[in-house]
Structures are given as structure tokens and as C-alpha cells.
Amino acid sequence: MTDRPHDPGRAASSAAFSPLYQQIKSLILRGLDHGEWKPGEAIPSEFELAARYQVSQGTVRKAIDELAADNLLIRRQGKGTFVATHNEAKVRFRFLRLSADDGLPAASRSQILDCRRLKAPPEVAGALDMRTGDMVVNMRRVLSFDAIPTILDDIWLPGHIFKGLTMESLERYRGPVYALFETEFGVSMVRADEKIRAVIATSAQAELLSVPVSSPLLQVERISYTYGDRPMELRRGLYVTERYHYRNSLN
Amino acid sequence: MTDRPHDPGRAASSAAFSPLYQQIKSLILRGLDHGEWKPGEAIPSEFELAARYQVSQGTVRKAIDELAADNLLIRRQGKGTFVATHNEAKVRFRFLRLSADDGLPAASRSQILDCRRLKAPPEVAGALDMRTGDMVVNMRRVLSFDAIPTILDDIWLPGHIFKGLTMESLERYRGPVYALFETEFGVSMVRADEKIRAVIATSAQAELLSVPVSSPLLQVERISYTYGDRPMELRRGLYVTERYHYRNSLN
DNA sequence: CAGTGGTCTAGACCACGTG
DNA sequence: ACGTGGTCTAGACCACTGC
Numbered sequence: 001m002t003d004r005p006h007d008p009g010r011a012a013s014s015a016a017f018s019p020l021y022q023q024i025k026s027l028i029l030r031g032l033d034h035g036e037w038k039p040g041e042a043i044p045s046e047f048e049l050a051a052r053y054q055v056s057q058g059t060v061r062k063a064i065d066e067l068a069a070d071n072l073l074i075r076r077q078g079k080g081t082f083v084a085t086h087n088e089a090k091v092r093f094r095f096l097r098l099s100a101d102d103g104l105p106a107a108s109r110s111q112i113l114d115c116r117r118l119k120a121p122p123e124v125a126g127a128l129d130m131r132t133g134d135m136v137v138n139m140r141r142v143l144s145f146d147a148i149p150t151i152l153d154d155i156w157l158p159g160h161i162f163k164g165l166t167m168e169s170l171e172r173y174r175g176p177v178y179a180l181f182e183t184e185f186g187v188s189m190v191r192a193d194e195k196i197r198a199v200i201a202t203s204a205q206a207e208l209l210s211v212p213v214s215s216p217l218l219q220v221e222r223i224s225y226t227y228g229d230r231p232m233e234l235r236r237g238l239y240v241t242e243r244y245h246y247r248n249s250l251n
Numbered sequence: 252m253t254d255r256p257h258d259p260g261r262a263a264s265s266a267a268f269s270p271l272y273q274q275i276k277s278l279i280l281r282g283l284d285h286g287e288w289k290p291g292e293a294i295p296s297e298f299e300l301a302a303r304y305q306v307s308q309g310t311v312r313k314a315i316d317e318l319a320a321d322n323l324l325i326r327r328q329g330k331g332t333f334v335a336t337h338n339e340a341k342v343r344f345r346f347l348r349l350s351a352d353d354g355l356p357a358a359s360r361s362q363i364l365d366c367r368r369l370k371a372p373p374e375v376a377g378a379l380d381m382r383t384g385d386m387v388v389n390m391r392r393v394l395s396f397d398a399i400p401t402i403l404d405d406i407w408l409p410g411h412i413f414k415g416l417t418m419e420s421l422e423r424y425r426g427p428v429y430a431l432f433e434t435e436f437g438v439s440m441v442r443a444d445e446k447i448r449a450v451i452a453t454s455a456q457a458e459l460l461s462v463p464v465s466s467p468l469l470q471v472e473r474i475s476y477t478y479g480d481r482p483m484e485l486r487r488g489l490y491v492t493e494r495y496h497y498r499n500s501l502n
Numbered sequence: 503c504a505g506t507g508g509t510c511t512a513g514a515c516c517a518c519g520t521g
Numbered sequence: 522a523c524g525t526g527g528t529c530t531a532g533a534c535c536a537c538t539g540c
Binding site for chain 2: 069070071094095097191192193194195196197198199200214216217218219222239241245246247248249250251
């Protein structure tokens with residue numbers, strides 16, 4: 001078996017030129033997608049990969065550089081290169097951009113409101129690349145920081161992938177749900193797009209978040225993607241931004 | 252004159268090891284800060300810089316790679332490497348993350364409300380690394396998209412740097428204010444941090460934005476930095492998010 | 503001490519843009 | 522045809538980690 005990538009643009013000029021390291025990147029990406037290396041595990045060393053793919057170590061290096069820049073891999077000098085995971089304290093806030101105004105860390109607690117299986121409404125189906133009526137899991141929860149309700153989440157997941165997800169398993173699990181998705185369902189969230197607006201709390205929302213009706217809330221609509229840009233989660237969060245703010249950096 | 256960076260860690264082991272390419276990066280950064288190359292202009296070729304700094308072209312390359320990743324430089328194959336600017340159509344939305352829900356581009360128009368020089372309130376001074384009472388410029392404006400008022404901006408700038416900034420010069424200028432800052436005052440904004448909340452429109456704000464009192468607004472507080480992480484602008488924007496949303500990508 | 507990623511170099515060749 | 526950045530290689534050496 002030869003894994004060697006073919007060689008466009010080296011012999012004859014080609015219409016679609018793709019650098020070798022991009023092809024290597026795709027191969028590694030495929031390995032990640034197929035679960036060849038699990039989140040938190042080390043991938044083979046650069047020299048091993050170079051031998052496997054029949055390219056120089058420098059070329060593998062450049063491929064890994066890009067995957068590390070995308071946060072799919074984590075390099076650790078002297079130790080190896082590891083598959084990114086949501087299971088580490090360091091990256092707990094990779095997808096949660098809410099910070100306390102005073103900067104102090106807070107104890108967080110999650111209260112699951114419900115977790116049901118139902119047919120996807122059109123809007124949800126569209127976001128998840130499914131058909132209207134396909135099975136989806138819908139869960140809602142309230143996240144509290146220092147015992148103050150702060151986030152009301154409404155989460156939609158493809159039913160055929162998140163099969164055993166129940167209220168009990170959610171309540172049992174300690175840690176971010178993205179870590180649970182990884183370990184229980186083999187789904188790694190790799191990237192997400194968000195649309196943010198200011199809205200007014202309905203009475204139901206206000207009650208769940210212990211704020212006055214018509215309080216302003218930050219609405220964060222998120223679509224999370226796994227490898228290959230496949231949407232795996234639609235989430236609508238409502239954030240109380242009295243003592244917390246959504247932080248962002250522009251480059 | 253020798254620009255050659257010194258060489259820690261090559262001869263004897265050193266406490267603070269800094270790779271050669273990082274030192275080159277700093278040297279290029281200093282050149283940018285000192286205005287050796289202006290926004291939009293090309294910097295010398297990799298080989299020229301390699302000769303100037305007495306290192307290999309590959310090392311210069313790696314330094315430029317990082318500066319390009321930070322959006323300080325823009326590489327253009329076959330043409331050269333250019334200093335990033337806010338003056339190009341392509342990057343007009345680098346710092347403006349508001350998008351129309353329907354995705355259609357809109358004609359934008361800016362109405363300047365006022366532009367005054369006054370003594371910095373404590374909060375403003377703190378954000379701009381100045382002393383309370385130092386001179387600052389304060390301008391306010393309304394941005395409209397397709398003739399619909401959408402953003403109310405309140406902008407604070409260090410007075411000793413933005414000397415000739417007046418309401419007339421602002422009104423005369425076509426294009427983003429960041430482009431004006433570059434061309435008129437030599438200040439390049441390179442990075443920004445934002446804190447985002449949901450708030451309720453005061454009657455004054457509501458009137459300026461033509462929305463009902465107590466409408467929900469997205470409050471975006473931004474500190475913009477020039478080279479060397481020096482804060483140069485404090486801006487509080489209020490966004491109407493009825494037909495527009497703030498978009499963000501998480502990695 | 504061995505193995506990993508990180509740096510640096512030198513040289514060959516390719517793709518792109520411009521004359 | 523030339524100069525720019527982009528790719529690929531091979532080899533030497535350094536820094537960090539863990540046995």
C-alpha cells in the first residue's frame with residue numbers, strides 16, 4: 001500500500017495546483033476525521049509521518065503548522081503533537097467568550113431543563129444540513145456562575161449521531177458538553193460561527209434567568225462544525241450581560 | 252553600521268532564548284512603527300532584508316510569515332510584501348463585524364454629530380494609557396446602511412496625536428475613519444479588543460437611531476491598538492440588531 | 503541519553519505578475 | 522526575461538521532556 005500523494009505541477013503544469021504539504025494536510029485531516037488518533041492522543045512524530053507519506057520532514061512540518069494554527073492539533077516541544085480536545089482546563093473557554101467584568105474566575109454550574117427527541121423544524125434542519133422532520137435532539141439548560149443564572153442555552157443536535165443522549169447522562173457528566181460529545185459520541189467540534197444580537201427577555205426567559213421581564217439579553221446563535229465543515233450543533237444562547245461581557249479580539 | 256541581531260543561545264546557553272526570526276520580526280516591526288514603510292507600500296524583498304540583517308532568506312521568511320498571520324503585512328505572490336492598510340475595499344470590514352441578515356451589501360453613510368476636544372474623564376484616560384485631564388478628542392456619529400440608522404459611535408482619541416481632527420475634516424473624508432487616521436495622522440490600528448453587551452436604548456440614543464425607546468441595542472466597547480500594543484482609540488458603539496447581526500468565528 | 507519539536511541554513515525549482 | 526513570493530528538500534544543531 002502506498003500512501004504517497006501524487007505530484008501535480010512537478011512534472012507537467014497543472015490546472016489545479018495543490019502544494020504537497022496541502023495534500024499531506026488533507027491526509028492527516030482524514031486520519032483525524034476517521035478517528036485514527038483520538039482527541040488528547042499524540043499523532044505520530046514528524047519523521048514517522050514523513051516516512052509514511054514519502055515526503056520530507058519539513059513538508060510534514062508545514063502541514064502540521066497549519067493544522068496547529070487552526071487549533072486542530074497542539075504542538076508540545078519535546079513531547080509530540082496532540083489532537084486538540086475540549087477536555088482540558090486550558091481550553092475550556094475556547095468556545096465560551098463570556099468573561100466576568102471584574103476578571104475573577106467563577107464557579108460554574110449547569111442545570112438541565114429538558115432533553116427531548118423530536119422532528120427537526122425547518123430552520124434547525126437547514127442549519128444542520130438535514131431534512132425537515134429528521135430526528136434531532138433538543139436540550140435546554142441554564143448555566144450559572146457563582147450561583148447567578150447567566151446563560152440560557154437551547155441546543156439542537158442531529159438525532160442519528162447523538163443516539164444515547166439523555167437528561168440523565170447530561171446531568172451525570174461533569175465538564176463542558178463539548179467534552180462529552182467527544183468522549184461519548186466521537187464528535188469533535190472544531191470551529192463555530194456565531195451571530196450575535198441584542199434582544200429583550202420574554203417572561204419565560206426572564207424567569208429562568210432570574211431577571212426582570214424585558215431585560216436586555218445577548219443572543220448568541222452558534223453553528224458548530226466538526227472535521228470537514230460538517231455542522232453538528234445549532235445553539236441559541238441568551239446571555240445576561242450585567243456583570244459579564246462577551247469578549248472578542250479583532251486582528 | 253551593522254543591523255545584525257545578536258546571537259543568544261548559539262554560543263553559550265542563555266536564560267532568555269529568543270529565536271533569530273523573532274529578533275528579525277522585532278526589527279521589521281520597529282521599521283513599521285517608525286514609518287519606514289507606509290501602509291499600502293511594499294517592504295523590501297525577502298532577499299534584500301536577508302542581506303540587510305545578515306541572516307538567511309528562510310529566516311526572514313519565517314519572520315514575515317508571523318507578521319502576515321497577524322495581518323500587519325500582506326503577501327502577494329509575484330509582487331511583494333505590503334504593509335497592511337485600512338484603505339482597501341477588501342479589508343473595509345476587518346474591524347466592522349456587523350453583517351446584514353440577508354447578506355446583501357448596503358450603501359453606508361456617516362453622519363458626524365460632533366467633534367470636540369476636552370479633558371479625559373478617568374475611564375477614558377485609563378483605557379488610553381493617559382492621565383485624567385489630558386486632552387482627548389471626542390467625536391460622535393451615526394452610521395446608516397441603506398439609509399437606515401444602525402450604529403451610534405462614541406469615539407475617544409488621544410488629543411496630542413490627533414491634533415488637526417475637526418468635524419469638517421471628518422465630514423470631508425470619504426471612507427473608514429481608520430483610513431483617515433492612517434493617512435492624516437500616521438496612526439495604524441493593528442488590533443482591537445472588544446467587550447460586548449446587550450443594553451436598552453436611552454431616549455437620546457433611541458432618537459438618534461430612530462428606534463423606540465427601550466429597544467435592545469448591542470453595545471460594543473472597543474480599544475484599538477497601534478504597533479507595540481499602544482492603545483490609540485476607545486470607542487463605544489451601539490448597534491441596532493434588528494436587520495443586522497454581529498458575526499464571529501470561533502476556532 | 504534518546505526522542506520530540508524548534509531553528510537555521512543553502513540550494514533548487516515552481517507559480518505569479520509585470521514588462 | 523526577470524523578480525517576487527511559494528514549495529520542497531536535506532542536513533546540522535538547539536531546546537525541551539522524560540526515562
